[in-house]
Amino acid sequence: MLTRTEGIVLKTLPYGEADLIVSYLTPDYGLLKTFAKSPRKIKSRFGSSLEPLTYSRISFWGKEHASLPRLTQSDILHSFYLLRERMDYFFKIIEIIELTLNFIQEMDANKKIFLLFLDTLRLIEEDYIYIKKSFNKEDAFNISRIGLLVNNYKVKFLKFSGFAPKIDSCGRCGNTGNNFYISQGSVLCESCVKESSVLVSGGLSMIRLSLPVIKFYNALMTWDTRKIIRIKPSMNLLEELSNVLNLHIKYIISKPLKTRT
Amino acid sequence: MEQGIIENLIKELSKLPGIGRKTAQRLAFFILSMPSEEAKSIANAILEVKEKARFCKNCFNITDEEICSICRNNSRDSSKVCVVEEPSNIIVIERSGVFNGLYHVLLGALSPIDGITPDRLKINELIERVRSDSVQEIIIATNPNTKGEMTAQYIREVLKPYNIKVTRIAYGLPIGGDIEFADEVTLGKALEGRREI
Ligand SMILES: [Zn+2]
Ligand SMILES: [Zn+2]
Numbered sequence: 001m002l003t004r005t006e007g008i009v010l011k012t013l014p015y016g017e018a019d020l021i022v023s024y025l026t027p028d029y030g031l032l033k034t035f036a037k038s039p040r041k042i043k044s045r046f047g048s049s050l051e052p053l054t055y056s057r058i059s060f061w062g063k064e065h066a067s068l069p070r071l072t073q074s075d076i077l078h079s080f081y082l083l084r085e086r087m088d089y090f091f092k093i094i095e096i097i098e099l100t101l102n103f104i105q106e107m108d109a110n111k112k113i114f115l116l117f118l119d120t121l122r123l124i125e126e127d128y129i130y131i132k133k134s135f136n137k138e139d140a141f142n143i144s145r146i147g148l149l150v151n152n153y154k155v156k157f158l159k160f161s162g163f164a165p166k167i168d169s170c171g172r173c174g175n176t177g178n179n180f181y182i183s184q185g186s187v188l189c190e191s192c193v194k195e196s197s198v199l200v201s202g203g204l205s206m207i208r209l210s211l212p213v214i215k216f217y218n219a220l221m222t223w224d225t226r227k228i229i230r231i232k233p234s235m236n237l238l239e240e241l242s243n244v245l246n247l248h249i250k251y252i253i254s255k256p257l258k259t260r261t
Numbered sequence: 262m263e264q265g266i267i268e269n270l271i272k273e274l275s276k277l278p279g280i281g282r283k284t285a286q287r288l289a290f291f292i293l294s295m296p297s298e299e300a301k302s303i304a305n306a307i308l309e310v311k312e313k314a315r316f317c318k319n320c321f322n323i324t325d326e327e328i329c330s331i332c333r334n335n336s337r338d339s340s341k342v343c344v345v346e347e348p349s350n351i352i353v354i355e356r357s358g359v360f361n362g363l364y365h366v367l368l369g370a371l372s373p374i375d376g377i378t379p380d381r382l383k384i385n386e387l388i389e390r391v392r393s394d395s396v397q398e399i400i401i402a403t404n405p406n407t408k409g410e411m412t413a414q415y416i417r418e419v420l421k422p423y424n425i426k427v428t429r430i431a432y433g434l435p436i437g438g439d440i441e442f443a444d445e446v447t448l449g450k451a452l453e454g455r456r457e458i
Contacts, residue, residue, distance in 0.1 A: 011374055017278035043435045047444035052407050081446045084407045087414040094373055101374075 002061050003069070006077065007032060008117060009054045010097050014040065022050050022071060024058065025100060025117055030108035034060050034071040046074060053080040053093070053121060080121050082128055088141040089128065096120065096153045102253050103161050112160045119225055120153045127229075145229055147238045152228050154245045155220040165248045167209065167217045178209045180244060182251050207247065213240045267293065316348075319390070321366035321383050323348045331355075331364060338362045340397040344387065344416065346370050346404060354402065362400070365390065370408040371415055379415060387416070391423050398426040405432055405450075 007024030010031075015021050018040040024032040039046035049056055055078045062069025084090050100117065104110065127145045135143060158164045163185075170177045171186030180187050182205040216237055220228060267289055275285035292300055316322070317329035324330065331337065331351070341362030345351060351364050367382040390396060401416055403409035417427050432450035434443055443451070 013375075043438060045442070048406075048446040049444055051446070076444055076446075079444075079446045081449070084410065087411050087418070090407070090411060091373060098374060 001063065002059055002072070004057070004059050005029060005032070007056060007058050008114075008121070009050055009052050009056070010101055011052060012050055018044075020050060021068065023101070025104065025114060026109075027111045027114040028109050029106070030110060031101070031104045031106050032060075033068055033106065034058075035068040036071040046071075048079065048081070049074040049076050051079075051081070051084060052097070053083050054078075055080060055118065055121070080125060082125055083121060086141070089124070089144075089146060092141075092146050092150055093121075093124065095150055096157070099154060099157060099249060102249075103157070103163070110160065113157060116153060116156050116160065116225070120149055123225065123229060124149050147235070147242075148228065148231070148233060149225075151238060151241050151245065152220050152225055154249070155217065155241075156225070158245070158249070159221060163252055164221065165244070167214055167244070168221075178211070178214065180207045180209050181205070182207070182247050185248060185251070205247075207244055209244065210240060212237055213244070216241055217244075316366075316368075320364045321348070321368055321386070322351055322364060336361075340395055341400060342387075342390065342396050342398070343400045343402050345402050346409065346412070350402065360400075362398075367403070367412065370403055371412040372408050379419075382412070384416065384419065388419060388423075391420060391425060396425060398428060400428050400430065402430045405430075 005026050005028045007026040009022060010025050011023045013021040013023075015035070018038045020036045020039050022034050022036050024034065026032045036046060036050060038044055039050050048054070054074075054076060056074040056076050058071060058075075059073040060069040060071050083093055096117070100113070104113065124144075124146055127149070131144050155164070165180070166186035167180060169175060169187060170189035170192055171184060172188060172192040175189040175191070177187045177189035177192075179190075179193070181193075187209070216233055219231065220241075270289040270292065271282070271285045274280055274288050275282055277285075280288070292303070313325040314323050315325070317324045317332055318327050319332045320329060322329040322331060338361050341360075342365050343354065343360055343362055344365045344367060345354070346367055346369060348366050351366070354360055354364075365383070365387050367384065367387075369377055369382050371377055371379065371382065387399075391399070399416070399420060401413040403412045413429050417429075420427055431454045432447070433454060434440065434447065434451045440448065
């Protein structure tokens with residue numbers, strides 16, 4: 001059966017002599033892995049359309065539940081080639097590709113996440129173009145909004161996929177608190193920690209959160225991305241949030257898929 | 262039982278790239294009809310490659326000696342080093358006949374997502390060569406894709422302190438094609454890399 005959809009290339013894996021296995025993020029099929037015949041040949045009709053981050057309209061042929069469907073066509077809708085132009089940018093974007101690959105499953109359609117991904121790429125590209133035009137090229141990375149956009153993606157992605165950490169208040173009683181317990185994926189207030197034995201099983205790894213980071217996180221959780229890009233968080237704030245999110249993500253990934261709740 | 266051994270040979274041959282079941286079958290029956298000596302020399306050539314092939318200590322090309330024949334060749338220009346991803350790339354560039362310098366094989370390309378970090382490639386060995394040999398130009402001929410491009414940028418960064426010329430092979434359109442069929446990225450890069458004639 002020939003199927004058409006849209007997709008963004010997350011990753012490719014060389015296969016055999018000149019073939020590729022291409023993993024797409026799609027709105028209709030979640031993570032979609034396809035087999036592409038001979039794209040690594042210089043004159044391949046796939047051209048550059050299978051490079052990471054390329055947003056394309058694709059067709060693939062496969063029987064339902066059969067192994068890898070075969071990619072028959074990919075027409076570029078937007079290449080995002082600028083995001084592959086610089087190592088520092090691309091390596092930063094790899095963080096959101098990795099997060100997505102770790103959580104999204106095949107046949108697990110999630111339009112919200114697809115749109116978030118696409119929107120994030122668009123905004124990073126807009127920002128990159130603006131900065132490239134207005135400032136010294138070498139400094140682009142440091143003054144860009146990419147750090148903010150990557151954090152924004154991570155927070156909203158975790159929210160849409162049901163893995164958001166609870167940071168605004170105690171996860172057990174709702175009181176205020178600022179100690180984040182990694183194994184609980186949540187802030188716990190002092191009295192809940194005292195009377196609870198849950199921590200013993202999961203270890204006591206804890207991070208103390210600053211008030212600004214809690215506020216920042218709440219903004220990312222609730223505000224639309226277009227509004228987010230108007231704020232200018234400090235490098236320290238971005239780093240503090242990145243650190244909490246990365247530890248939280250690492251903890252969830254370390255658990256087997258089925259027990260991730 | 263006779264069917265068993267020929268079936269086995271077909272199965273083994275079809276493991277080779279580009280060899281489907283039909284071709285494997287044809288090859289198997291051809292081998293069967295060959296003089297024993299010829300068949301043996303094919304088998305021996307395969308065994309020899311597996312037993313003797315190793316990486317050149319200098320450039321990581323495939324060789325059966327400590328230093329490969331390209332590195333040993335005095336008539337080659339040792340001031341230019343062409344950096345490639347795989348040993349097989351050397352054969353292709355050699356066939357073009359336009360390069361007379363030396364090579365350096367990275368044995369892969371950067372891909373953090375797959376755990377291929379700089380320390381997994383022969384990049385430190387390249388820096389070492391730049392330091393100790395009389396290299397004046399590094400030509401980066403990694404693949405024209407994202408992994409190859411990131412690898413090229415990374416190498417350019419780490420070689421900055423050494424003040425040598427670092428060049429990248431040009432992005433262009435494949436010869437013999439029609440511009441109409443080129444995608445926008447390939448065409449854009451070809452335009453960027455245009456030259457005066
Ligand atoms: Zn509490
Ligand atoms: Zn050599």
